[in-house]
Amino acid sequence: MYWNPHIEQADLPTLRALQAQRLRDTIAHAERSPFYGALFAKCGISTDSIRSVEDIRRLPFTTKEDLRSHFPYGFLTVDKKDTVRLHCSSGTTGNPTVIFHNRHDLDSWSNLVARSLYCAGVRDTDVFQNICGYGLFTGGLGFQYGAERLGALVIPAAAGNTTRQIRLMQDFATTAVHTIPSYLFRLHTAFAEMGLDPARDTALRLFVIGAEPHTEEQRRRIEDLFGVKAFNSYGLSEMNGPGVAFECTCQNGLHVWEDCFLTEIVHPQTLEPVVEGEVGELVFTTLDRQAMPLVRYRTRDLTRFLPGTCPCGRNHRRIDRISGRTDDMFIVKGCNIFPMQIEKILMRFAQVGTDYLILLQTRNGVDEITIQVEMQAAWFTGDLAALEKLARQIVHEVRDEILVTPTVQLVEPGSLPKSEGKAVRVRDERQA
Amino acid sequence: MIAHQLSIFLENKPGRLEKVTAVLKDKGINIRAMTLATSTAGWGILNLIVDRPQEACRHLSETGHPAVLREIVVVRMADRPGALHDMLVLLANAGINVQNAYGTVLGDGQTAILIIDVEHTEHARQLFTAAGVATLTAEEVYCV
Numbered sequence A: 001m002y003w004n005p006h007i008e009q010a011d012l013p014t015l016r017a018l019q020a021q022r023l024r025d026t027i028a029h030a031e032r033s034p035f036y037g038a039l040f041a042k043c044g045i046s047t048d049s050i051r052s053v054e055d056i057r058r059l060p061f062t063t064k065e066d067l068r069s070h071f072p073y074g075f076l077t078v079d080k081k082d083t084v085r086l087h088c089s090s091g092t093t094g095n096p097t098v099i100f101h102n103r104h105d106l107d108s109w110s111n112l113v114a115r116s117l118y119c120a121g122v123r124d125t126d127v128f129q130n131i132c133g134y135g136l137f138t139g140g141l142g143f144q145y146g147a148e149r150l151g152a153l154v155i156p157a158a159a160g161n162t163t164r165q166i167r168l169m170q171d172f173a174t175t176a177v178h179t180i181p182s183y184l185f186r187l188h189t190a191f192a193e194m195g196l197d198p199a200r201d202t203a204l205r206l207f208v209i210g211a212e213p214h215t216e217e218q219r220r221r222i223e224d225l226f227g228v229k230a231f232n233s234y235g236l237s238e239m240n241g242p243g244v245a246f247e248c249t250c251q252n253g254l255h256v257w258e259d260c261f262l263t264e265i266v267h268p269q270t271l272e273p274v275v276e277g278e279v280g281e282l283v284f285t286t287l288d289r290q291a292m293p294l295v296r297y298r299t300r301d302l303t304r305f306l307p308g309t310c311p312c313g314r315n316h317r318r319i320d321r322i323s324g325r326t327d328d329m330f331i332v333k334g335c336n337i338f339p340m341q342i343e344k345i346l347m348r349f350a351q352v353g354t355d356y357l358i359l360l361q362t363r364n365g366v367d368e369i370t371i372q373v374e375m376q377a378a379w380f381t382g383d384l385a386a387l388e389k390l391a392r393q394i395v396h397e398v399r400d401e402i403l404v405t406p407t408v409q410l411v412e413p414g415s416l417p418k419s420e421g422k423a424v425r426v427r428d429e430r431q432a
Numbered sequence B: 001m002i003a004h005q006l007s008i009f010l011e012n013k014p015g016r017l018e019k020v021t022a023v024l025k026d027k028g029i030n031i032r033a034m035t036l037a038t039s040t041a042g043w044g045i046l047n048l049i050v051d052r053p054q055e056a057c058r059h060l061s062e063t064g065h066p067a068v069l070r071e072i073v074v075v076r077m078a079d080r081p082g083a084l085h086d087m088l089v090l091l092a093n094a095g096i097n098v099q100n101a102y103g104t105v106l107g108d109g110q111t112a113i114l115i116i117d118v119e120h121t122e123h124a125r126q127l128f129t130a131a132g133v134a135t136l137t138a139e140e141v142y143c144v
């Protein structure tokens, strides 16, 4: 049932005590780095500042900008000769961000990915095809090492070449695949074009999907298309990569591995903890990383803690799938709103497409939100009353979700600006 | 043959209507009658009576306009006060909901007709026949 039974089944007092101990160790490591050495000295922080995990709130936050401005070695706590690997981001704007690992860090990370995969049901009998970029991207080597640690047979398929991916699946009877959700839709089309049915012509039984925001509805669609269970994976390069939070076989949110990541959810503006269960920004402190520990790292990812305990018996708290980025959030009438909340509602209506545009405007000094959504030609009956009813239903359900009443405008198919890479979802035309 | 109107989803924006009429003009399709039903939220449905509805519907769909054919009931309007009222009462008494109704004049320039968009067209046609009101065939509506 469990990869690390003692840790995964630990009761809460044990888990919190372990976290407090590891937090002190992390502070001790971190102060050896130029960045934290100076910062802790300035704020008067030492290992003595930490008695329990609650004391985390005395510590300052770390941001991506901090990582960038202290590129490349400002966060390194050990001699460069003791590090064994680095992963760095592309850095399209300004300096890239880089994370260094020593042997201990890689060992810990591999174990976390193995634990994650095991928790989703991957076993050493599986043939695991890793369809994602290798190289600097953490998903390649991260899953490679983790799945090897688990004992699965790993195919380092890397990204692209759909025909070859299908060939590999057939030649080696792949049972588990890790990839991004959008690729699975492409893969399914390719199967169809080759006259193949994945349910009949492959041995697939499990998908691990992540690294790309997606909704519960999209996950269900993937499961229906392939007849295969899909499990949500969450990670970010600053926290190693994959293996930060993962779904268990209950598929009811992602367990965060709290023995290795002290997890907070804070309000993106006030930085105060949100009320338990409310959406806010994820903040992590590494608890088992030596070469480059990070303290209260602001991920800019938005989610919430899910209430209750999980039937799987793991006490590590569960987070909801990522509902957006703090960069995407907008505020209307005092409510924090994320495009994903609206997208989630629109997906319930087959009559409209998933292309939408959120318009923010000021009318008579009041903020108004208008959602433009494309009418699906196949559902058009020529009945005005039916369309008005549809719009009213969307208004109603969106209002229940975001607590602000929007205007819903149905528009012609194909009339909204199409995404090139990143979709244009929000247009803010409000006067400051 | 039963008559159909062409219903087209239309955004309430400048130039949208022209896009539709351009497609029809391009295919030499003749518009006999037209109404536009609009919603307050910025969209509407354009209802057209054209001479070749099936063809028009296909061309519009192909050019990305959500369009469908809706069965309609068309009756000749008697030239006397209260004629329209009587016909609507006939439908109302039978519990038939009128989605839309509009009038036009046939190609002869003399005969006024009423185009009625109802949910149960067959039922409506039977009611009119029983009441001695002749319903028009598709050929009469499109081409006269």
Ligand SMILES: [Zn+2]
Pocket: A248, A249, A250, A255, A310, A311, A312, A313, A314
């Ligand atoms: Zn669980």
